Amino acid sequence: MLRFPTLKEFDLLGHFRPSRRAMENGDTEDYSHSAIEQKWRERWEERGTNSYTRDELGAAEQPYYNLMMFPYPSAEGLHVGNIYAFTGADVHGRFRRMTGENVFEPIGFDAFGIHSENFALKQGVHPMDLIPSNIRNFTRQLRRIGGMFDWTHSVDTTDPSYYRWTQWIFLQLFKAGLAERREGPVNWCPSCKTVLANEQVIAGRCERCETPVEQRRIAQWFFRITEYAERLLDNLDWLDWSDSTRKAQQNWIGRSEGGELCFPVLPAGTSEGAIPASEVLEGLMIKVFTTRPDTVFGATYIVLAPEHPLVEKVTDPEHRNEVDEYRKRAARKDLVARKVESKEKSGVFTGALALNPATGNPIPIWIADYVLMEYGTGAIMAVPGHDQRDFDFAHAFGLPVVRVVAGPGDDAATPLDEAYESDGVMVNSGEFDGLDVVDAKRGIVDKLAEQQLAEPRVNFRLHDWCISRQRYWGPPIPIIHCERCGPVAVPEDQLPVVLPRVANFKPDDSGVSPLARDEEWYRTRCPTCDDPARRETDVSDTFLDSGWYFLRYPSSDFGDRPFDAEITRAWLPVETYIGGNEHAVLHLMYSRFLTMALHDLGHLDFEEPFTKFRAHGLIIRDGAKMSKSRGNVIVPDPIIEEYGADTFRLYLMFLGPFEVGGDYRDEGIQGPYGFLHRLWDTALSATDAPADPEVEGKLHRTIEQLTQQLGELQYNTAVAAMMEYLNVLRTGGRKAARAEVEPLVVMVAPFCPHIAEELWERLGHEGSVFEGAHWPAWDENKAREDQIQIAVQVNGRLRATIAVVREASRDTVEEIARRDDNVARHLDGAQISRVVYVPEKLVNFVL
C-alpha cells in the first residue's frame, strides 16, 4: 500500500521529514483516519454490509430493531446533539450485531412542518426545493459519521409515497370514529389575519407584526386520544422505559379521581334562603369536577370558565355588560398568556345563584379566567377554605370562607388565614362531621348520587389531539366536504392527496389556509353523491408524520401497503428506541396512541410500539447550553475533518454518561485521538508471542465489563476500561501479543467502526468485523485475580491495605491485618469489641 506523508512530517519550511517510527519500523505506518474512513465507507456501500434486502428481512433469525429518533433536516446541517444521539444508538446496534443478532438500523427524515415553512419564507426558497437539498446534505453527513444505517430503508415524510400512508392512517381513525371535527381554540393575529403556533407568540404578541394575539375558536380535526388515557397510563407499568420519561408521561396524562357534582342554577329572582334541591332539578345544572367532594359543604361560590356555554344563559341583565366585557378581555389573550400571566385573580359576578347540593344554600356564580375550559367540566365549585386559589379569589372579592376540615389541633371554629389543603376530620358538614376526609369523600358522593346530583368520576389532564394546521407544509387531510353528505373520506384508492406546488404559500390577510386559495386544487366532487364539493384545506400536524414512521421503515419498499403484515410481525415492536427527552410526552404519546388504535382496528398484533426506550442526555459546551447567541455551537464537519469520525464518536461517548450528557471541551478530544493512535501502533506491531497470563486476566475482566456495559449504554466507563487495558498492553514500552490486542480491536469496533475494520483486515481477517458474531467471550477463571487487596480499617478509618491470595480464610486475613505495623499501632492496648469482615473487600476492627 502506498504511504502518503502526513502533514506533520513536513517541517515549517515544507521539507518532508518522515517520522522516526515510520523510518525505524517499516511495517508501521501512521494512522491516517481520512483514508481509512473513506475506504470503509465505500466498502460497506459496495458490499451492502448494512442493508437488508426484502428476503433478508423476512429470513432474519434474530431480528433486533434498533431505532433512533429521526432528525428534522434543517438547513444548518447535522448538529452535535444529533450526532451524539445517533452515535450512542449506533454503538448499541453494532454491539448487538457483533453478538450475533440481525440488527436493523434505519434512519429517515422528518421534514414537514413549520420550521421548513418559515425558513423557506425567509430565504425565498420553496420548501419543495429546500428540503431535498437539506436531505442531501444530511445524508452526506450521516454517512460520514459511520452509522450502520440501512439506506435502502429510509423514509422522508414529505414524499407522497410516505404521506399517502399518513393519510391512510387518518382515514382508518376517521372511519373508526376516532377522528372528529369540532371547535378548538387557536392563536389569532388580527393584523396578519392568520393562525399562529404557540412559539410564534412572543409575550402575547405576534412575532412578525407585534400585534397583540387573540384567541379564536375554529373547526378543527381532533383524534380522540383521551379514549385511550387509561390504557396509555396503565401500560407504563410494564414498559422498559427511562424512569424520567415514564414519569413525564404519567404526569402528562394526569389521572385524578374524584366526583362530578351538580349545582342547580336557581331561577332568576329567587330570594335567599334554603331551598330543597329537588325543587329546582328541572332547571339548569352546573356540573363541576372535583377531587375533593368531601369539601362540598365549604363550597361558597361557583366559578365558570369565561368560555363556558352556560355563562350566556345564567347571566342576569343587570350584570350582562360587565360579563361580556370580561369575556372579551379573556378572549383577547393568546393561549399561552392566558395560562402564564400574573397570578392576580380576576373575575366578575354573573348575578346568578346556584344551590349547594350539600347545604341547600344558594351561592353566587362567578366567571374567572383561572378556570380553564379545557380541563374537567370548565366549571369548579370553589372551596376557599381548602384550596389556595379559591382562597385568594375569595379574599379579592370578599366571598365567604368556611372551614369544613379540621387538621390536628383545629376545631370547627379555628380561623383560616390560608387554605388548609391537608387531611383531617370533617366539621361544619352536617351528618358527615367527625368523619375522616378519606371516608367522607366516598360517603358524600354516594349520598348525592342517590339524588342524581353526583357520580364518581375519573378525570384526565390529557387533551384530545388537535391535528389540524392552517398551514401549507404538511400532508393535506384526506377529507372532502360535501354540503349534502358532510365530511367524506377520500377513497383509499385515490390516495395520496398530493400537496400541490403553490408559489405563494405564505399566510396572507385572507385569513384562510394557503391551500384554500388554490381553487383549482380544492374544487372536487363528492365521492359519495358526486355533487360539487370542496377538499379539506388544512394540513395535518407533523406529529402525525412521526407517529408511525417506525412502522414504515422495514416495509418502505412496499408500494401497495403501509406496512407488510409478515415483515411487521418479524421486526416489531421496536426492541430499543433511543431519543431525547424533549419528545418524552408528545411524540412518544402519539406514537403509542396510533399503535394502540391500529392494534384495535386489527392492523397490528401489538399495542405498544417501543419495548425499551432510553432517553439520552444533553451535550453542553464549557458548562453552558449550546446556542447561536452564545456562540458556543460545535460545528461537527471541521472536527471530523481534523480528527476523523472514529475519534469524534469515541470522544462523544467518553464525555460523560450517555443518559445524562456531558460537557464538551475542545481539548478533551486529544485523549481519544491519542488512544486510537496507540491502538493502531499496538495492533500493527503485535508479536506472535503467546498472551501473558496477567494481561490475559485483565483482558477477560475488560471483556466482561464491556459486554455488560454496552448492553446498558454505559459508554463512558466502557471506553475508560478499554483505555486502561491498552495502557496495560503498552506499559513499560512492551510489545503486545496479537492474541492480546485483537479482542481489543473487536471491542473498539462499535465505537470506531472504520479503524476497527482496517485493523481487523490487517490482522489477517477477511470480510467485515461486523459480519459474524465476533464479540469476544470472557472466561471467569481467567478473569479472576489470585492476589487481591484488602482494606484494613480500625474504627472505620483506613489504616492499611494488604495483599492476600483470593482463597485466604477470614482468620488468615485478620492475622495478616493485625501484623501490619500501622494497624498494630492503632490497635495497641485497645480492646477489640467486634471485627467486621467483608470477604475479598475489607476488615474493620471496632474498638
Next chain:
RNA sequence: GCCGGGGUGGCGGAACGGUAGACGCAGGGGGCUUAAAACCCCCAGGGCUUAGGCCCAUGUGGGUUCGACUCCCACCCCCGGCACCA
C-alpha cells in the same frame, strides 16, 4: 409553584453502603531526540509532619450505620421541562 436531572480535584468525569478521585484533558519533572511532535516513565485534592504517618475533604446542616458521595430528614444552589389541572 410543580415535575425531572444534577452539585465530587484546575477541568470532563469514576466509585454493588466497604481503599473517594478510575479513565481522560490541562499542568509539572525526567527519558528518547540536534530540536520539536509522537512515544515511554514519574508527580499531582488541601493542610500538617524529619520520616513512619496524621488530620480535613464529595453543596449546607442533622440522622441511621462498625463504615455514608451512596440510605433517611431539612435546607441552599444550578440545569431542563410544565405552567392556576379543580
